[in-house]
Structure formats: structure tokens, C-alpha cells
């Protein structure tokens with residue numbers, strides 16, 4: 001939304017609708033938000049961003065970093081597939097922790113370590129634990145810690 005249009009819409013809201021907008025949805029460097037941020041008083045309007053746009057921004061910055069930095073691209077380095085995977089986990093981390101910044105930061109870090117793990121180097125220590133976890137490793141670990149698999153359950157029922 002252009003800044004002139006945003007300012008026009010927000011400024012006429014009180015007069016024509018007897019309401020004040022409290023939030024503005026915009027992207028990172030939105031000039032429209034700057035034009036309405038203090039329209040009803042100091043910081044009277046807060047800005048919200050679309051998670052999809054934030055996800056896309058991460059992808060673009062990683063691709064830009066990859067193209068500008070020597071030695072980052074390669075088979076076992078920052079591949080396009082890895083960037084896509086990281087972008088998806090980043091989105092999951094944000095969506096599953098809306099309203100809780102500390103958990104969101106922790107989830108983003110754990111998603112990075114999760115994506116960087118492989119069969120030779122496991123880094124799932126920060127991944128969420130439990131059957132609802134998005135981490136296959138932690139889910140598998142839960143099953144190994146005493147909860148029998150479906151096959152074992154059936155076998156136990158047959159034996160006893």
C-alpha cells in the first residue's frame with residue numbers, strides 16, 4: 001500500500017467510521033506504515049508482518065549470501081534444497097510460536113541445527129521432544145525410550 005493511500009485511509013477512519021485502526025500489515029521496509037504509525041498519537045498503530053513474507057526474506061538472503069560468498073555453494077554446503085528445507089522449518093518455528101518471542105528464537109535455532117544434522121553428525125539436542133515434535137529423531141527417540149511400537153504392542157497382546 002502506498003504511503004499516501006495508507007495515510008488517507010487511516011486519517012479518515014475516525015471521521016467517517018468512528019474507529020481507529022490499531023494494526024497495519026506490511027512488509028519489512030514499509031513506507032506506508034511510517035506514514036500511519038503516529039496518526040492517532042505516538043505509536044498508536046503497530047505493524048504486523050506476514051509470516052510468508054518473512055519466510056521469503058530468509059530464503060532471498062540465504063541465496064544472496066550463497067552467491068556472494070565463495071566456498072558456500074557445493075554438494076554438502078548451502079544448496080538450494082537446503083535453503084528450501086531451512087525456509088520451511090523457519091516458517092514452522094515462527095507459526096508454532098506466535099506471541100512467544102523466546103520460544104520462537106529457540107525454535108529457529110533448533111530448526112537450523114536440525115536441518116544441519118546428518119547421519120554422521122546428529123544435532124537434534126535442541127529439537128522439541130515428544131510425540132507432537134516435528135523432529136523425526138526426537139519422535140524416534142521417544143519410541144525407543146519405552147513406548148513400544150505398534151508391532152510390539154500387537155506381539156505382546158498375542159503373547160499374553
Ligand SMILES: [Zn+2]
Nearest residue numbers: 114124127135
Ligand atoms: Zn531434530
